[in-house]
Amino acid sequence: MNTLSSLDEMIAALRCLPGVGPKSAQRMAYHLLQRDKPGALRLARALGHAVESIHHCAKCNNFSEEEICALCRSPKRDASLLCVVEMPADLLMMEQAQCYRGMYFVLMGRLSPLDGIGPRELHLERLVRRAQENTCEVILATNFTVEGDATAHYITILLCAQGIKVSRIARGLPVGGELEHVDSGTLAQAVLERREVTG
Incomplete structure (x- = not known):
């Protein structure tokens, strides 16, 4: 051998x-x-x-060297808004667009049964708990792919059942596109034109 x-x-x-x-x-x-x-x-x-x-922030699930990341600790953020993104690169893109001042939850993926990724792998129970804290609106900023749409639909059903207002960023983004590859102006417009979704 x-x-x-x-x-x-x-x-x-x-x-x-x-x-x-x-x-x-x-x-x-x-x-x-x-x-x-x-x-x-x-x-x-x-x-x-x-x-x-590096591990995951206890609040937003993003990568962090501390238990709670600097973004989640910031008093300048609007705690009544919670934006759900698929990956840390999507969060960075949202921040670069400078169109959003709320909090985040990073899924670290998207629902993909063929790849063995279900609700448990995305820690959706943590997302529901986080959304119940003091959130007035959850903004779904998952990618406009088949998996991203399925993930947004599943989360919408979960959160609407809890009486939480849910919106989805507008489709100013190209269908099949991913946030990390979109220019900041397009992303900013999509966030501003978001609309409420219901389960």
């Missing part, structure tokens, strides 16, 4: 990145070893530190 060499292990580890196949991983490994050993060591240290110190 052959054991992997250090180089083989490095190449195999790099393949865990999205879009990185065997050839790309091999090129990256060779580059780091041949041309940028300090960069490789810095990358290894940064990855190790991040994996050890």
Whole structure:
């Protein structure tokens, strides 16, 4: 039985990145070893530190080094509004658009039964508890994909059953588009033109 060499292990580890196949991983490994050993060591240290110190915020579920992230602790945010996004990149896009000053809940995915992602994997029970705190409106900012629409529909049913007002960002965004790839003006307009949805 052959054991992997250090180089083989490095190449195999790099393949865990999205879009990185065997050839790309091999090129990256060779580059780091041949041309940028300090960069490789810095990358290894940064990855190790991040994996050890970053977890999910107890309120919004976004990545954070503290139990409650700075955004959730900010007194400048409107606690009566709760925006639900699929991924941290979507939250960053919302913040860059500067069109929203409320709180967030990051699902860390979307409903996708074929991929084994159901309501439990998205921690929807935590979302319902968070929405019940002092929220007047939940804004669904999931992507306009089949899975994003299904996720928004499921959440709408859950929250409307609790008597919580739910709205969905307007479809100024392209159908099939994802928030992280949309310009901030389009996203800002979609948030401003959101409409209430019912279960």
